[in-house]
Amino acid sequence: MLTPRVYTEIPQRYRLEANKCKACGKVFFPPRLVCTCGSQDFEPYRLPTRGKIVTYTVVRTPGFVFKLQKPIVLAIVELEDGTRIMAQVTDLPPVVEDYSEIIKIGAEVELVFRKIFSEQEAGIHVYGYKCRLI
Amino acid sequence: MKVGIVGYGAYIPRYRIKAEEIAKQWGDDPEAIKNGLDLYEKSVPGMDEDTITISYMAAKYALQRAGIDPKEIGALYIGSESHPYAVKPSGTVVAEALGITPDVHVADFEFACKAGSEAMFVAYSHVKAGNMKYAMGIGADTSQGAPGDALEYSAAAGGAAFIFGTENIVAEVEYTYSFTTDTPDFWRREHEFYPQHAGRFTGEPAYFKHVLSCARELMKMAGATPQDFAYAVFHMPNGKFPVRAGSILGFKKEQLLTGLVVPWMGNTYSGSSPTGLTAILDEAKPGDRILMVSFGSGAGSDGFIFRVTDRILEVRDKAPKTWEQIKSDKRMYLDYGLYAKFRGKIILRPEL
Structure with a gap:
């Protein structure tokens, strides 16, 4: 039962809420309590929703809850402000022979709100961000 | 006091299936479907899309056009006949994702295909009554149609969101x-x-x-x-x-x-x-x-x-337009097997 963990991650999964160190300007996602510069003085910061693909991998034998979606593509995305996050790439063609033809390194993406997985037959649906090619 | 739409947005998934592909499966004449019902192709939700995600995207586009602080929205209503939960609102997820919570009234509406206009009707009425500055009404569905039923040619996925208010109205x-x-x-x-x-x-x-x-x-x-x-x-x-x-x-x-x-x-x-x-x-x-x-x-x-109103000219380009999404060059066509998988029409092994 993942429900309590999912609940606590809502600000990040739904709204991309990060925090920014007031002393050195470094952004943390998920938010941290102490910056690498030692400061504990942060301000709320919301990540931009556009970026580009830095790198990606194709997972052909994913975990149980992702089996129906296989293969799934996971990418490191560099957002417009330089923050890097990992996100699933969605809205891909259902049949792909060569992913390198579809997803180019540096390709522009937008973050979208999607169902990540469902907790078995009768559990909750877990929502959050993914990215898709623009 | 004038009340009207201050922001609007529509969202349509990128996947499609053509009438010919469905007709081939069931031995129907595709020309009869196209000529008789004027249906050529329909949108299909991705496997990670449902009424909640569609509502969110439409609402996000409506907010982009309205240019208002989401916190000023006093009510959010979603009308659908495909809410992902039988018990648990779609609206709470969407309101939370948009950053509207907790000072907001949320409800899911049902009335077959008019649940969306119901949501609009109640949102509009709240603003007209002076209960709140802004209210949002959304209509969205991942429509169901049984395999082999004529409904299968039409049951599609998409939605639209409207923010009602009294200032900066685009349609009174x-x-x-x-x-x-x-x-x-x-x-x-x-x-x-x-x-x-x-x-x-x-x-x-x-x-x-x-x-x-x-x-x-x-x-x-x-x-x-x-x-x-x-x-x-x-x-x-x-x-x-x-x-x-x-x-x-x-x-x-x-x-x-x-x-x-x-x-x-x-x-x-x-x-x-x-x-x-x-x-x-x-x-x-x-x-x-x-x-x-x-x-x-x-x-x-x-x-x-x-x-x-005149303001329509200022806001319409701030989010993707509806026909551009419908005729998007990003459309991806599914065969019937993939469509059946996407729509959960296949009985799976228990472990899946």
């Missing part, structure tokens, strides 16, 4: 009216996957009686005739019904074409006429009047008369 609401009776034309019992319908009974005593009665009364209230409207949009279960309803009322096809999204998108149930309205707002000129009449089985119609 001039009149509203609802026409409702108890008419069992289409229903889905608890625990059933797919709806049932009463065949031809869904036409005259259901769709046409309610749509025509609602439109006539609304025009009577406004002292208007069809010539007074630049555009009209009626609920679109297929391409033929709304055109026939318009023709009976005295509208020309040119008044209907902009909002007639169903031939290329399908019937998005609660999102149908609301999505058609967004397509019209993408094109309408300041001063244009728009007649919108929804229909929900069971049965009822909600009607609105809007008048477009």
Whole structure:
């Protein structure tokens, strides 16, 4: 039962809420309590929703809850402000022979709100961000 | 005090299936479907899309156009007949994701295909009553149609969101009216996957009686005739019904074409006429009047008369337009096997 963990991650999964160190300007996602510069003085910061693909991998034998979606593509995305996050790439063609033809390194993406997985037959649906090619 | 739409948005998934592909599966004549029902292809939700994610995207686009602080929205209502949960609101997820919570009234509405216009109706009424500054009404669906049923050619996915307010209005609401009776034309019992319908009974005593009665009364209230409207949009279960309803009322096809999204998108149930309205707002000129009449089985119609303002020219380019999404070059076509998998129409091994 993942429900309590999912609940606590809502600000990040739904709204991309990060925090920014007031002393050195470094952004943390998920938010941290102490910056690498030692400061504990942060301000709320919301990540931009556009970026580009830095790198990606194709997972052909994913975990149980992702089996129906296989293969799934996971990418490191560099957002417009330089923050890097990992996100699933969605809205891909259902049949792909060569992913390198579809997803180019540096390709522009937008973050979208999607169902990540469902907790078995009768559990909750877990929502959050993914990215898709623009 | 004038009340109207201050921001609007539509969202349509990128996947499609053509009428020919469905017809091939069931031995139907695709030309009969295309010519008889004016249905060419329909949108299909991705495996990670549902009413909640579609509602969020439409609402996000509406906020982009409205340019307001989401925290100022006092109510969020989602009308759908495919809410992902039987018990647990879709609206709480969407409100949380938009950053509207916790000072917000949230409810999910159901009334077959008019649940979206219901959400709009209540959101508008809240603002008109002075209960809140802004309220949002959304209509969205991942529509169900049983394998082999004629509904399978039309049941599609998409939605539209509207923020109502009193300042910076893009389309003022001039009149509203609802026409409702108890008419069992289409229903889905608890625990059933797919709806049932009463065949031809869904036409005259259901769709046409309610749509025509609602439109006539609304025009009577406004002292208007069809010539007074630049555009009209009626609920679109297929391409033929709304055109026939318009023709009976005295509208020309040119008044209907902009909002007639169903031939290329399908019937998005609660999102149908609301999505058609967004397509019209993408094109309408300041001063244009728009007649919108929804229909929900069971049965009822909600009607609105809007008048477009100058502000439409400032906001329409701030989010993706409806026809651009419908005819997007990002469309991806599915064969029937993939469509059945995407829509959960295959009985899976228990471990999946």
